[in-house]
Amino acid sequence: MKWKIASLGEVATIERNGIDASDIVPGTEFLGLEHIQIGGEIIGSQRVENGEISSTKFCFGKSHVLYGKLRPYLAKIALPNFEGICSTDILPIAPGPNLDRRYLAYYLRQPSMVDLANSRSTGANLPRLSPKVLETFQIPLPPIAEQRRIAAILDKADAIRRKRKQAIQYTEELLRATFLDMFGDPVTNPKGWDVKTIEDFTRGKNSIKRGPFGGALKKDCFVKNGYLVYEQYHALNNDFEFGRYYIDETKFEEMKAFEVHPGDIIISCSGVYLGKLAIVPEGARRGIINQALLRLTLNKGKMSNLFFVYHFSHENFRSKFFGDNRGSGIPNFPPMSEFKQFPFIVPPIDKQRQFEDRFRKIQACKEQEHKSLIESDNLFNSLLKRAFQGEL
Structure with a gap:
């Protein structure tokens, strides 16, 4: 069956209607990318209070498809059932009269379209899809x-x-x-376990390693194949089959202090995924961490990897550990000197x-x-x- 083909821009409008922070009414619902799961399910929102928002946002309603343009490979494409404001990394798309919004959302979420969006995005560390490029995507009607x-x-x-x-x-x-x-x-610690700091149960020198400065991994360092550069995606998704950036052997030897080994723990150090962590599995590709990760090598005779992951991920621990580091800007991991003094229970x-x-x-x-x-x-x-x- 042959259907008419149209570009998205012909049958829908990307409505980037900005609202200044000073005009946002208290109680308005705010959606950030952290509120949308991979695949598009909305898992919450934030009710805005006075002064919480400091930058321009986009407005959306029940008729929009919300398209996450940052890291489009995550397919954060959602169908809201309420009105609110969203991050400017989310594009509100208003389908025209000849386009059903659920049909559009499913079309954009299909793997071939996610791959296309990823291939057309720009930016090495924070890839984004331009709205003008999105408008050119072809859709059967x-x-x-x-x-x-x-x-x-x-x-x-x-x-x-x-x-x-x-x-x-x-x-x-x-x-x-x-x-x-x-x-x-x-x-x-109601059970009264011993309390220690991170250096008491890691393996010594280089067992606590923050990623290199961003300038050490410039775009011209990357090659088509070689040693993997581990990034936040790996910590967030616990997916060690994924590979996007690679370096050659010369660069790897230069940055070997940042090498990742099976059994290490990698932790996301910035942005909305601050503190997400994963255990590097056996057979993981040889490589290094990028600037947005922290690598830990635990002494397995003192601290189990699994115990550490669930300890570190506990809601109260995260609230205390990251409470002063979220702020109104980009959330960041605490300084290493502070992290090394933070108390952990050690049963x-x-x-x-x-x-x-x-x-x-x-x-x-x-x-x-x-x-x-x-x-x-x-x-x-x-x-x-x-x-x-x-x-x-």
């Missing part, structure tokens, strides 16, 4: 009734995927509850290993759910492709 039929079918298929994701979230909640039951709140290693055993049992259930989610994702992506080829 069946009759509006057919668009709505396609969107309704995709809604049902997407609901199955979301249930799989919820099951995975439940296992993660169970793991956090298990940690709390075994060790208590790591800030108030006996045998107790930590008991937590690891429980973790593995719960993780086995989580991995089974994850396999089911992958199958659902594959089926959904196949359905997306067929939908926009007129085969549904």
